[in-house]
Amino acid sequence: MRDVAEFYKVFSDEARLKIVWLLCHQSELCVCDIMGVLKMTQSKASRHLGTLKRAGLVRDRKEGLWSYYALAPGVEAPWLRAQLELLRQKLCERTDAAALLMQLHGWLSAKARGMPCRTDANQTSDKPNSTTSVSHGA
Amino acid sequence: MRDVAEFYKVFSDEARLKIVWLLCHQSELCVCDIMGVLKMTQSKASRHLGTLKRAGLVRDRKEGLWSYYALAPGVEAPWLRAQLELLRQKLCERTDAAALLMQLHGWLSAKARGMPCRTDANQTSDKPNSTTSVSHGA
């Protein structure tokens, strides 16, 4: 039963929940996308992605310098799929989760019009001020 | 989203999972039942029950010296109900979870034929030897 507890432990961290939430809505994201959208340090993003990968919830694909992460095929197994669906259902009713999706879309469209990644900059903190964000073009 | 993570954290401990599993199969159990069946110290049983209660998953009813615990009415809310059902489903396929139910039934029938509780004895450890158990009558 330890491994069942282990599963819940993976979901017991807010940062990991946010990453999974993003990956439920965008098939692939690289580490710097996650850093940018969730405003977390590179070390934190990579660490949690590693945890999710070791748990079999996420897979990665290397392309040049970038690592693209996506939900693992294993999450199609019935029980995991149900868990993920339940999580999605719960987060759908949350404004903070919705805000994350806004951030995600802002980030992706900024990226689409040529914004570079820069993993070294903007490492200030988790919550510098909530409106720093993308501010692309406009 | 923190509180969602908090929910998973409650389920991320094997001892709490076991307690919930027992309460899925027996409507009410007192602390000493849980100590006896799961072979844990009184402090540990009470602590985890407190955690489950604070999370709203469990309720308690005092009767004289005893505290009887049961799943809280709140677990009938759709999302929690679904989570609990998923947990039950996962544990149903596990031999270790099944073994716990055997222990539970052994304990309850021993109790039914008059076995006293004794919270102070049998505090040796989590796993002294897996066959200590009830050994009623036979």
Add this chain to the structure above:
DNA sequence: TGCCTAAATTCGTTTATCCGGATATATGCA
């Protein structure tokens, strides 16, 4: 080759969690 950069890992620190033993609280009974 040497530099730039994305991502992973290591390091030392801080914080959270879990534990058993001891103690406190409260009920039942003589």
Add this chain to the structure above:
DNA sequence: TGCATATATCCGGATAAACGAATTTAGGCA
């Protein structure tokens, strides 16, 4: 009242998580 008992809570101590900064690893390109 005083003692026995069931449970809750407190108290260090041990272990595990999580963190940011720094470093390492490795691909792309001049």
